[in-house]
Amino acid sequence: MAIEVRIPTILRSYTGGQKSIEGTGSTLDELLADLDGRYGGLRERLVDDAGLRRFINVYLNDEDVRFIGGLSATVSDGDTVTVLPAVAGGSR
């Protein structure tokens, strides 16, 4: 088992066009480091010195990781991580 990571179209140039990749780690930070070994440059697009980039959202099982520890959020096998550009939504 591993952690599934879903990648938005605009970042698929880093994953050879793959929509979904897999990685390992016990925190989001470790997971992204693991992915960067195989998909060079991906981590740089998601993270800067201050943590997750402002216009990037990362979800762990649909929940925004910013509210559950950010890069130190605990991840485990079988989880799904979704990367998305920040957008507003909802009924308006």
Add this chain to the structure above:
Amino acid sequence: MRYESILDAVGGTPLVGLPRLSPSPDVRLWAKLEDRNPTGSVKDRAAAYMVAAGEKDGLLYPGATILEPTSGNTGISLAMVARLRGYKLICVMPENTSEERRILLEAYGASIVASPAAGGSNEAVRVAQGLAAEHPDWVMLYQYGNEANTRAHYETTGPELLTDLPEITHFVAGLGTSGTLMGTGRFLREHVPGVQIVAAEPRYGELVYGLRNLSEGFVPELYDESVLTSRFSVSSADALRRTREMLSVEGLFAGISSGCVLHAALGVAAKAQAAGQRAEIALLIADAGWKYLSTGAYGGTLAEAEARLEGQLWA
């Protein structure tokens, strides 16, 4: 109940239990039925408050033209208020919103300017801002940045919830302009120690978001992350599945954005249940399913409905 006019009948909506969807007697879900507002959505609250504030500030004068970017519900609410108060209304609406909304707006006498499907509501905001610059006499109430939108929920939705559910532990609602979550959330945080404020955000398919650049992410001016304790992103497939579940299990015919909210509510309910914590979770049903019948969301298999919904704005 008796009211002097339809405008006086905004708010005061029922809160109903969802016992069959609740995980246990200790972790319960409650639905705030905002479809019971005069035009059938939660947006009547913001529209009534924004127009009243515009009149008070002298921004709106008799015969004024209101311009608003909206994917539908706010436009329909504003159209009703504008009709009664004597204003013209122009709505900038993404071309990929449901036919029912267009028909309703036109029936109320509003004009519609279509904005390109790609880019969704964000593009509608950009088009409206361009029109506002060309027509300085038009009044853009701008629901994304108008404090009266938030205040409507601080003064009405929040107090109603606290009265009906004093033991509330979680409030879950859709994240659009963020007015509902900011206003209700701030009120509840001031009155209920430890209350959780949970946002549910629609995650559209690549047809809506695919080609946009990351730096273009749009954050409404009203949005204040410190009010929230959690935020969920819900796929169209999950939103659809939950919308149907609400109908078949609880008999509640809600719009698709409410399926999105239910998905997040069930997520926090499962967490509370796993942690052995008591939870009284209120979720906001923004509208009913009527305006989405033409999207095919309620008929055929889930996969067929999902395919039909691809590329459409459902919240």
